[in-house]
Amino acid sequence: MxxxxxxxxxxxxxxxxxxxxxxxxxxxxxxxxxxxxxxxxxxxxxxxxxxxxRPHARALSCSELVDRKAFRHGLAGRLCPNALLGDGRRLDHVAAGRFAFVTRRSPSDKVRATLNDRDVVLIVARPGDELHRWLRRWRAYGALVRPDGTVQRAGRRVIESIN
Ligand SMILES: Cc1cc2nc3c(=O)[nH]c(=O)nc-3n(C[C@H](O)[C@H](O)[C@H](O)COP(=O)(O)OP(=O)(O)OC[C@H]3O[C@@H](n4cnc5c(N)ncnc54)[C@H](O)[C@@H]3O)c2cc1C
Structure with missing residues (x-):
């Protein structure tokens, strides 16, 4: 219950x-x-x-579904902004309850194929976009965002963590 x-x-x-x-x-x-x-x-x-x-007034930070090890800059457990994307839609609308990989670098074909296989929505943030500023502020190139909008993992090995 x-x-x-x-x-x-x-x-x-x-x-x-x-x-x-x-x-x-x-x-x-x-x-x-x-x-x-x-x-x-x-x-x-x-x-x-x-x-x-339980500590909902603070950033989510203490479960096995948030991997803080790879986060040098504390993005894990934080909420990803429901930002307006280039096509006029919001992140929530595009992700539609799925995992999303938000990045400011255009991924290789191999990474795109991996994301596609795992039904992870790819969102490439362009300079000037809210998500691009958000990633830069946290010095992250990419973040894996859970269906509830919480960052599960970010950093260099984020793609390898998608399984
Ligand atoms: C004056 C006021 C202003 C507020 N302003 C804001 C605001 O600006 N922003 C904000 O985010 N929140 C605000 N809130 C808080 C917000 O309204 C509540 O946090 C929210 O409605 C809680 O939703 P809930 O579904 O958990 O509970 P509820 O909305 O209380 O829903 C519970 C439902 O269960 C039903 N129920 C109870 N017992 C039984 C039973 N035995 N069997 C079947 N059904 C039952 C009740 O009738 C009710 O419909 C405000 C609250 C008040 C009172």
């Missing part, structure tokens, strides 16, 4: 964050449940829902 929203953390109305926090609960849990039910992830990952959402 999982508790989400106000049932898990009643928030005073004047903070104006209760609905957002509840939606993030749902975003965090929904893709994990779907993956476990599909047999793509072990049931044990469901414990990461509470681990990650």
């Amino acid at each position: 999982f508790l989400l929203g106000d049932a898990a953390h009643l928030t005073p109305p004047f903070i104006g964050q209760g609905m957002g926090a509840g939606l993030r609960d749902a975003a965090n849990l929904a893709w994990k449940l779907a993956a476990v039910l599909a047999g793509d992830l072990p049931e044990s990952v469901l414990t990461s829902y509470e681990t990650e959402r």
Whole structure:
């Protein structure tokens, strides 16, 4: 049984964050449940829902679904901005509940094929784009973004981590 929203953390109305926090609960849990039910992830990952959402006021930072080792600049566990992309759509719209690889370098054909095989959405950020500025700010060339918008991994070996 999982508790989400106000049932898990009643928030005073004047903070104006209760609905957002509840939606993030749902975003965090929904893709994990779907993956476990599909047999793509072990049931044990469901414990990461509470681990990650309990300190929801802070950046998500302490579960096995966030790999901090390869992050020299602290991008792991942070939310990727739901940025406007070059075609006028938002990241959430394009990713549509799938993993996304956001990069400011155009990947090789081999990497593109790997992403395609794994059904990972490729988003190449161009100079001037919000995502390009975001990656530069964190000195990252690419980031693997989970279906709930959380950065799972970034850094040089991010592509190798996609399996
Ligand atoms: C005045 C006010 C202003 C707010 N302003 C903001 C804001 O600006 N921004 C923001 O992000 N959040 C705001 N919030 C908070 C936000 O409204 C809540 O955090 C959010 O609605 C919680 O959603 P929920 O689905 O978890 O719970 P709820 O919206 O409380 O939904 C729970 C539902 O369960 C139903 N229910 C209860 N018991 C049972 C039962 N036994 N059987 C069946 N159904 C049951 C209830 O009727 C209800 O429909 C505000 C809240 C208030 C009161």
